[in-house]
Amino acid sequence: MIQALVFYLFSAVLVASAVMVIAARNPVHSVLFLILAFFNAAGLFVLMGAEFLAMILVIVYVGAVAVLFLFVVMMLDINFLAMREGFIRYLPIGALVGLILLAELALAVGVWTVAPAALEAARQVAATPDPNTISNTLALGRILYTDYVYVFQASGLVLLVAMIGAIVLTLREREGVRRQVIARQVGRRREESIAVVKVPPRQGVS
Amino acid sequence: MNFWTNIVWPLVITVLLILAIVVPVLIGVAYLTLAERKVMAAMQLRVGPNLVGPFGLLQPFADAVKLMFKETVIPSGANRVVFVAAPMLTFMLSLVAWAVIPFDAGLVLADINVGILYLFAISSLGVYGIIMAGWASNSKYAFLGALRSAAQMVSYEVSIGFVMITVLLCVGSLNLSDIVLAQQGLWFCLPLFPMFIIFFISGLAETNRTPFDLPEGESELVAGFFVEYSSISFALFFLGEYGNMILMSAMTSVLFLGGWLPPFDMAPFTWLPGPVWFALKIAACLFVFLWVRATMPRYRYDQLMRLGWKVFLPFSLIWLVLTAGALVAFGWVPRTA
Numbered sequence: 001m002i003q004a005l006v007f008y009l010f011s012a013v014l015v016a017s018a019v020m021v022i023a024a025r026n027p028v029h030s031v032l033f034l035i036l037a038f039f040n041a042a043g044l045f046v047l048m049g050a051e052f053l054a055m056i057l058v059i060v061y062v063g064a065v066a067v068l069f070l071f072v073v074m075m076l077d078i079n080f081l082a083m084r085e086g087f088i089r090y091l092p093i094g095a096l097v098g099l100i101l102l103a104e105l106a107l108a109v110g111v112w113t114v115a116p117a118a119l120e121a122a123r124q125v126a127a128t129p130d131p132n133t134i135s136n137t138l139a140l141g142r143i144l145y146t147d148y149v150y151v152f153q154a155s156g157l158v159l160l161v162a163m164i165g166a167i168v169l170t171l172r173e174r175e176g177v178r179r180q181v182i183a184r185q186v187g188r189r190r191e192e193s194i195a196v197v198k199v200p201p202r203q204g205v206s
Numbered sequence: 207m208n209f210w211t212n213i214v215w216p217l218v219i220t221v222l223l224i225l226a227i228v229v230p231v232l233i234g235v236a237y238l239t240l241a242e243r244k245v246m247a248a249m250q251l252r253v254g255p256n257l258v259g260p261f262g263l264l265q266p267f268a269d270a271v272k273l274m275f276k277e278t279v280i281p282s283g284a285n286r287v288v289f290v291a292a293p294m295l296t297f298m299l300s301l302v303a304w305a306v307i308p309f310d311a312g313l314v315l316a317d318i319n320v321g322i323l324y325l326f327a328i329s330s331l332g333v334y335g336i337i338m339a340g341w342a343s344n345s346k347y348a349f350l351g352a353l354r355s356a357a358q359m360v361s362y363e364v365s366i367g368f369v370m371i372t373v374l375l376c377v378g379s380l381n382l383s384d385i386v387l388a389q390q391g392l393w394f395c396l397p398l399f400p401m402f403i404i405f406f407i408s409g410l411a412e413t414n415r416t417p418f419d420l421p422e423g424e425s426e427l428v429a430g431f432f433v434e435y436s437s438i439s440f441a442l443f444f445l446g447e448y449g450n451m452i453l454m455s456a457m458t459s460v461l462f463l464g465g466w467l468p469p470f471d472m473a474p475f476t477w478l479p480g481p482v483w484f485a486l487k488i489a490a491c492l493f494v495f496l497w498v499r500a501t502m503p504r505y506r507y508d509q510l511m512r513l514g515w516k517v518f519l520p521f522s523l524i525w526l527v528l529t530a531g532a533l534v535a536f537g538w539v540p541r542t543a
Contacts (some may be wrong), residue, residue: 055323063330
C-alpha cells in the first residue's frame with residue numbers, strides 16, 4: 001500500500017513538473033522543474049527495483065546535463081515576455097504540426113503487433129534476472145559487456161566522434177593571446193633572467 | 207493494529223535513527239567551525255576564540271544564536287522562491303548523504319547496493335544550491351561566484367568519478383560496507399596512494415575550500431555566491447559547507463582509510479570500537495582540510511581549470527587503466543556472486 005502511495009506521489013509530481021517545464025514563464029524555472037522531473041523519475045526507478053538506473057539518471061542528467069542547461073539558460077539575455085507575445089500568432093501552425101505528429105504516433109503504435117515467435121525469442125535472449133539473487137549492476141554489466149560488447153563500443157565511438165566534432169567546430173585560433181607555458185617558466189634559469197650590473201656611483205646604467 | 211505495527215512503528219524508528227545520525231553531525235559541524243578557528247589561530251601564533259565558555263567551547267552556540275537573531279534581508283530584485291530555496295537545498299544535501307555511510311559493521315541506515323553511486327549523485331547535486339543562490343540574488347558578484355563554482359565542481363567531479371571507479375575495481379562491489387571490508391589488512395591509501403591524493407585535492411575543490419575557494423573569493427567577489435544572504439539563510443550555507451567537509455572526510459575514510467577498521471587487527475587497536483576509529487579518521491582528514499587553509503594561497507582560475515582537466519583527469523584515467531591491467535595480469539580481480 002505504501003508502495004502504491006509513493007508511486008502515485010512520484011508520478012503526480014513528475015507529471016506536474018513536466019507540465020511546468022513548458023508552462024513556466026521564466027526559462028530558469030523551467031530548467032529547475034526539469035530537474036525535479038528527473039528526480040521523480042529516479043524515484044520511480046527505485047520503486048521498480050532498478051536502483052542502478054536511478055543513480056545513473058541522477059548522476060548523468062541532473063548532475064551534468066542539467067547543470068550545463070542551467071549554465072546556458074542563466075546567461076541568456078533575452079526579453080522573454082517579448083518572445084511570448086507571438087504565441088497566439090503561431091498557435092495554428094504549432095497546433096497543426098502537433099496534431100500531425102499525434103496522428104502519426106497513433107497510427108504507428110495502434111497497428112503495431114509483434115509476432116509471438118519474435119516475442120518469445122526476445123525473452124530467451126534477455127531473460128530478466130531475479131533482483132533478489134543478483135544485483136542490478138552485475139546483471140546490467142553481464143548483458144552489456146558479454147552479449148552487446150561490440151554495440152557498446154560502437155556507441156562509445158559515436159559519442160567520441162560527436163565530441164571531436166563539437167570541439168573542431170568551436171575551436172578558433174586567435175592571434176596575440178598570451179598563454180602561460182609552465183614548463184618554460186619552471187625551466188628558466190638564473191643566467192637568462194638576471195644580469196648583475198656593477199653601477200658606478202653618479203653614472204647610472206646606460 | 208496492522209496499520210500501527212507495519213507502518214507507523216517502522217516510520218518512528220526510522221525517524222529516530224535519522225536523528226541519531228543528524229544530531230551528532232550537526233554538533234560536529236558546530237565544533238568544526240570552532241576547531242577551524244582554533245587550529246588556524248595556533249598555526250598563526252594567535253590564541254583564537256577563548257572567552258565564551260571554558261577554552262571558548264561555547265563559541266559555536268553564541269555564533270548560532272547571533273545569526274538566528276539577525277534580520278533576514280531579501281533583496282528587492284531577487285527571485286524570492288529560488289533565493290529562499292537555495293540555502294535549504296545546500297543544507298539538506300549535506301545531510302542526506304549520511305544515510306549510506308557505514309559507521310560500523312552493519313551500523314548503517316540504508317545499506318543499499320549502489321551506495322557509492324548514491325554518494326556521487328548527492329555530491330554532484332551540491333552545485334545546484336550555489337548556482338540557484340547566485341542567480342536568484344540578482345547581483346553581479348553572486349552570479350560570477352556561481353558561474354565559477356559550477357564550472358569548478360563539474361570539472362573536479364570527473365576525476366573524483368575515476369578515482370571511485372579505481373576503488374570499485376579493487377573491491378568488486380558498489381556497497382560501502384563491502385568497500386570497507388575489502389580493506390581488511392591493507393587500506394587502499396597505500397596501494398592506490400596517488401589516487402588518494404587526487405581524491406583529497408578534488409575533494410577540496412568540490413567543497414569550495416582553499417586553495418580552490420574562488421566561488422567565495424572574499425578579496426575579489428566580496429563573498430561570492432552568498433553576498434546577498436544574511437541571518438539564518440547565511441547560516442544554512444555555512445552549515446552546509448562545513449557539513450560537506452565532514453562528508454568528504456567520511457568518504458575519504460571509507461574509500462581509502464578503511465572506514466571503521468582499526469589500523470592493525472590486534473590487541474591495543476581493537477579495544478576502541480569501530481565508530482570511534484571512524485570518527486578519528488574523519489577528524490584527521492578534517493585537520494588536513496584546515497591545515498591546507500592555513501597554508502595555501504588561492505589558485506588562479508585558469509590554473510585551477512588546468513589542474514583539473516590537464517593534470518588530474520589524464521592522470522586518474524591512466525592510473526585506472528593501469529590498475530585494471532594489474533588486477534587482470536596478476537589474477538587479483540575480485541570475484542563476486
